[in-house]
Amino acid sequence: MTQREPAGRTSTQIRPLSIETGVTRYAEGSAMIKAGHTQVLCTASIEETVPAWLKGKGQGWVTAEYSMLPRATHTRSKRDREKISGRTQEIQRLIGRALRSMVDLKALGERSILIDCDVLQADGGTRTASISGACVALGMALMKLEKEGKASPQAMLDTVAAVSVGLKDGQVLVDLDYNEDSSCDVDMNFVMTGKGLFVEVQGTAERNAFSLAEMNLMTEGASAAIVQIKKAQFEALNKITMKA
Numbered sequence: 001m002t003q004r005e006p007a008g009r010t011s012t013q014i015r016p017l018s019i020e021t022g023v024t025r026y027a028e029g030s031a032m033i034k035a036g037h038t039q040v041l042c043t044a045s046i047e048e049t050v051p052a053w054l055k056g057k058g059q060g061w062v063t064a065e066y067s068m069l070p071r072a073t074h075t076r077s078k079r080d081r082e083k084i085s086g087r088t089q090e091i092q093r094l095i096g097r098a099l100r101s102m103v104d105l106k107a108l109g110e111r112s113i114l115i116d117c118d119v120l121q122a123d124g125g126t127r128t129a130s131i132s133g134a135c136v137a138l139g140m141a142l143m144k145l146e147k148e149g150k151a152s153p154q155a156m157l158d159t160v161a162a163v164s165v166g167l168k169d170g171q172v173l174v175d176l177d178y179n180e181d182s183s184c185d186v187d188m189n190f191v192m193t194g195k196g197l198f199v200e201v202q203g204t205a206e207r208n209a210f211s212l213a214e215m216n217l218m219t220e221g222a223s224a225a226i227v228q229i230k231k232a233q234f235e236a237l238n239k240i241t242m243k244a
Helices: 086-100 126-147 178-183 212-243
Strands: 017-021 029-035 038-047 061-068 112-121 160-168 171-174 186-193 198-205
Touching: 017 126, 017 212, 029 126, 038 126, 061 086, 061 126, 086 112, 086 126, 086 160, 086 186, 086 198, 112 126, 126 160, 126 186, 126 212, 160 178, 160 212, 171 212, 186 212, 198 212
Parallel strands: 061 112
Antiparallel strands: 017 029, 029 038, 038 112, 160 171, 160 186, 186 198
8 A cells, every 4th residue: 555645645535625715805716725735826817808719709718827936846947938838838728628618608708717827836736736726716706797797697517626646556546746646657637527527637657558447447536536626616615605
């Protein structure tokens, strides 16, 4: 049995998770998600416009930007200034696709919601934590639009969450920290809706190829982990509802 941090965490148990809402003053939605030692600040900003290619089509848009603070990791990294890295572009697109799965863009109307995910501290799973935290920030922004009569209550179709899953020495591990992620034989990321539907699955054989049976075990582990994350998301959103 692989020893996991924190001590006593089982193979299908996520890291200690918290989602705090309303952490910034000006954003229409904001959430700080902490998954183990990984911390991501997620904000949602509403703009009463859409990209040029969507103008006049009667629908809105949801997009995302992702960045990591220079000292979010063990060594200082350079800021993305003039040109963002390919990794950052990939993660931004993943977050955007994930969040659009939870919104009826027609019901949103001709407006955009821009999500910013800023990694304050990284210990594995920054892209998955960004999606799970951004879901709450986006949900807050949609609630604000509904309260103001600007968007339909049906604009929010569902929640969305993400988790990393690995295979190490034949054992499935969910919600990987950096040490686990860097040593796994197989590394996968799962993005799923609250209803349990798949939005995206990314999988790579880092060291050893894997079988269909092993992939199915990783899928089961991801599904169980998503249920745990969804619970934290609903608790965070319910607090906002009770305050309204």
